[in-house]
Amino acid sequence: MxxxxxxxxxxxxxxxxxxxxxxxxxxxxxxxxxxxxxxxxxxxxxxxxxxxxxxxxxxxxxxxxxxxxxxxxxxxxxxxxxxxxxxxxxxxxxxxxxxxxxxxxxxxxxxxxxxxxPLMVHENFRWQSPIRRLRAVLDEGTIGTPFFGRVSFRSAFDVYSGQPYLAEGERFIVEDLGIHALDIARFLFGDATAITTRMARVNPLIRGEDVATMLLDHAAGLHSVVDCSYATRLEEELFPQTLVEIDGALGSIRLGPGYRLSVTDAAGTRHEDLSPPLLAWASRPWHNIQESVLLIQRHWLETLRDGREPDTSGRDNLQTLALVEAAYQGARTGLPVALADV
Ligand code: NAD
Ligand code: 89Y
Incomplete structure (x- = not known):
């Protein structure tokens, strides 16, 4: 090689x-x-x-x-x-x-x-090992056809000290972090046809929005809520965990705090600990993201060698970016935005 x-x-x-x-x-x-x-x-x-x-x-x-x-x-x-x-x-x-x-x-x-x-966007959150496992469980099909999803990221972690530009832009959480949650929603539930958005700024020291709640209509027929906040003080700070809920006709899947997976189907409820490994160079709480960097870069090397299009190619990412753009458009008017119009 x-x-x-x-x-x-x-x-x-x-x-x-x-x-x-x-x-x-x-x-x-x-x-x-x-x-x-x-x-x-x-x-x-x-x-x-x-x-x-x-x-x-x-x-x-x-x-x-x-x-x-x-x-x-x-x-x-x-x-x-x-x-x-x-x-x-x-x-x-x-x-x-x-x-x-x-x-x-x-x-x-x-x-x-x-x-x-070849062009790949470093859209790494869908490469987090808990998210990969969640998708594999969904693909097993035991919860039946999904009719509802939620991708949620709520935190008060100080991201501004490491990335000061985040406090300065007119756009903040959807463009910076919501983009990952929207991409996870696409990864799990397929492309969206429309999005309805509400945004707010809670922290008076930053310029852009630090809270957003989005409702997505997916082409596959289900609906999902993607919500993100950097203004949420919790008993346990969960940064940078993305929590996921999926309800299907025959059961449900939850990715909860502490990377705890719960799957309820005809066989009952089972749990898995999806805590990501702490790589030698990684540090908590970033280790989840850090592992996903390794996994997406490995994917790039494989696709480059095989001549395949990466999963998060530039072409694919146009759909994720369109959701971001539609979210900002919709937040201004309060109205749903069709992705076909972006
Ligand atoms: P940063 O400002 O700390 O670093 C960017 C560097 O790029 C700076 O040192 C700057 O001098 C250099 N630079 C800018 N334009 C250049 C040019 N034309 N030629 C040469 N150097 C140039 O930013 P960061 O916090 O490291 O973020 C970088 C990107 O990574 C952002 O887009 C951010 O959203 C993204 N990011 C992704 C994740 C993730 O999980 N995928 C996490 C954090 C940040
Ligand atoms: O820039 C962001 C990202 O991509 O992941 C987390 C982050 O560093 C802060 O929101």
Missing amino acids: NELRGALIGCGFFARNQMNAWRDLPGVRIVALCDRDAGRLQAMGEDFGVPARFTDAEAMLRETRPDFVDIATTAPSHRALVELAASLGIPAICQKPFAPTMADARAMVAACERAGV
Whole structure:
């Protein structure tokens, strides 16, 4: 198996997880790093032993010609960097949120399709092992046809200290975190046809919304509620756990606090502990997300080698991003938004 040579752009807060995961995965090596911020670039380069360091992405990609590029910057830079990769024929992974607008996202997908290069969005929450197991149990079919779903993320964890930009944007929780919950809803219940949304800002120190409640109509006929909050103080802080409820004609599934799975069907109720492993480089409470980074990056390597489209390809992610856009549109008017109109 030839070793794949990757390059990473953006040496910030979250990219460390990506670098740790690349180091754990066999058959891949990050050969070059880029960040506009020389201090961050140097720190990442030294911590991970990568001597090839660039402050300019185009110079890095032209000089090092990697097998793929991992774009770990924030959304405003994504379109230019993905189009740069496409123009050089380099497969790309792009962090979420994929783009600030649907027009940008569609242009990025089109550029990669024209160039014939694979494009995956680093939409990792559906790769969390408890969510994978939940989907496998749902697929077993013992709860019958699902008619209701809920994907819920409620917390008061201080995300602003590690990611200060989250407090500054006009849009916050749906674009940053709700995007994952909406993607999980798609992963479990299929694509949505319409969404109805209510939003609020509870924390007066931030600019965007920190609470959102969304009702989705799914093409498969069921309805789901996707709710998220960074203003919810609980007896037990659950960050970053996503809780899930699924009711079917013959039973139900719950993914509850502490990664506890309950399945009720004709055979009675059974429980599973779906606590994710604590990887050597991971730390609580982030270990759930950190494991999903390893799993999505492994998926990328497999799909790149096999010539398959990744599950969370740019094309697929247009549906998740459309839900985000529709949620903001609908929150302004109070009316349902058809996804076909986004
Ligand atoms: P950050 O601001 O800490 O890091 C981004 C880095 O990119 C900065 O060091 C910046 O200098 C660099 N950068 C920006 N534009 C550049 C360019 N054109 N060329 C070179 N360097 C450039 O941001 P972060 O908190 O690490 O977040 C990065 C992305 O990861 C965001 O989109 C965020 O939503 C996402 N994120 C994802 C998860 C997840 O679970 N998937 C979790 C946290 C953050
Ligand atoms: O940026 C967010 C994400 O993608 O996962 C959690 C987070 O870091 C804060 O909401």
